[in-house]
Amino acid sequence: MTSIVFAGIVLFALFFLLIFFGVPIAISIGLSTLIAGMMLLPFDEILIVVSQQFVTGIDSFVLLSLIFFTLAGSIMNTGGIAQRLINFAKLLAGRLPGSLAHTNVIGNTLFGALSGSAIASAATMGKIMSPLQKKEGYDPTYSAAVNVASAPAGLIIPPSGTPIIYSVLSGGTSIGALFIAGYLPGILMAVLIMITAYIIAKRKGYAVSEPIRFTQAAKVILDAIPSLLLIVVVIGGISLGVFTATEGAAVAILYAVVLCLLYRSLKWKDVPVILRDTVIFSGVILLLIGASSAMSWILSYSKLPQLVSSGILQLSDSPMILILIMVLLLLLVGTFMDIAPALLIFTPILLPIALEIGVHPVHFGMIMSMGLAIGTITPPVGTVLFIGAKVGNVTIEQVTKPLLLFYIPVILAFLAVAYIPALSLWLPELMGVLDK
Structure with missing residues (x-):
């Protein structure tokens, strides 16, 4: 038993060592899994097991929805929808002081929800809004900070890939419930x-x-309605049982294509770029999922997740304290790891703890999604932070100071979601898609 547990410890130690030296995450997972596995089984057997787990991990019909939503997002990114949403956001911002900053926040929330990408949202909104705000006398670092801080809101509001991956990892938590659960946290x-x-x-x-x-x-409202109806059609259809999440993703592609054709904003020369970006992103995610499935098998065999879970549970009898520990861990993990690999590695470890203290799987899915989304705007590997600084024509050092103020509302929203289950569960329960 001691040698089996030691193999699990070696797995994690080697993984983080490889990450530290800059080895790609998927390769780090694969190498550490193979080496740790050789401590448990002969090389030929562990090679077969790893290969089988790799294939089994990506052999999921639900994962098609991830690829389809990615394609729909790529179409919308290229299809000129952003400007119509910005005009609508300006209308909603009204006569508020710093209305262009509020326009940026609303635009990021809407476009991020439609595209499913915080990076695309920050890049698109930053390119359009930064020159406008500079012309109005806004401090460029303030403009960039607003853009960076608000981009993750679109990751939480559906449709996005994070709930889909979590659904697969958590043993089939309802994607419809996870999608609907994201509205109030994202808006908050x-x-x-x-x-x-x-x-x-x-x-x-x-x-x-x-x-x-x-x-x-x-x-402005009439121009924006067709774009906004995409969310209504897709999420409404999934929640009402008209189609599955995968079918809903296919509907999103069809809707996005028709919309871009009506806007006359999609050209034939854009199609190869859209397909290439979708294939690259999907390939990376599927490679991560396959490698992580093999890692999960080794972890399960070594019983390390159970030991970690029991160790954390012994730290305190209070659910409030245990939730705080998980919140802090997710914030820490998010600072050096992207969302997908962090989900794949830490969901099997933290979910049993959450279930043990009575946290609903949908609620915990929102805690995971929100905590790791915040990691995209924090150094040292915050991808949205880098993109937001670049399109805002400021350095990371320059944008960090004003961004510190915006970490306060972001963390407050995260804590509210973590400690108030109704923020995640009320809407799914109201729509009748929440499993008891």
Whole structure:
């Protein structure tokens, strides 16, 4: 038993060592799994087991929805939908001080939800909004900080890939319930960021947008409605049982193509780029899932997750303390690991703890999603932070100082979601898609 547990410890130690030296995550997972496995079984046997687990891990019909939603997001990224959503966001921002910053937050939330990518959202919104805000006298570091902080909100609001991966890892938690559960947490994060942006804008005296005429407002709303209806059609269809999540993702592709054709914003030369980006992203994710499935088998065989879970459970009898431990762990993990591999590695370890203290799987899915999404805007490997700084024409060092203020509402939203289950469970229960 001691040697089996030792193999699990070697697995994690070697994995983090390889990550430290810059080895790609999928390769790090595969190598550490193979070496740790050789401590448990002969080389020829462990090679067969790893290969079988790799194939089994990606042999899931549900994972097709991840690829389809990625393709739909790529189509919308290229299809000129962002500008219509920005115009709609300007209308919602109204006459608030620093209204362009609020427009950025709302635009990130809407476009991120449609595209399913915080990186695409931050890049697209930053390119459009940064010049406008600079022209109005906004501090570029403030503009970049607002853009970076608000981008993860779209990752939490469906449809996005994180709930799909979590559903597979958690043994089939309802994707429909996970999708609907993301609305209130995502909106809460966006609202708290807007409150912070309002306070800063008020102190700095940033400009208020000019009032929009009724006819202009009506045109903006009519232009935005077709794009916003995508969420209604897809999520509504999944929650009402009209189609599965995979079928809903295929519907999203069809809807996005029709919408871009109506807008005349999609050209034939864009199609190869869209397909290439989708294949690259899907290939990376599937490689990670396959490698992580093999790692999960080794971990399960070594019983290390059970030992870690029991060790954490022995730290305290209070669910409040144990949730705080998991929250802090997710924030720490998010600072040096991307969402997908972090989900794949830590869901099997933390989910049993959550279930033991009575946390609903859907609620825990939101805790995982939100905690790891925050990692995309924190150094040293925050991909959204890097993209947001680049499109805002500022350095990481310059944007970090104003961004520290925006970490406050983001963390407050995360803690609220972690400790108030209703924020995650009320809407799915209301829609009748929450498994008891």
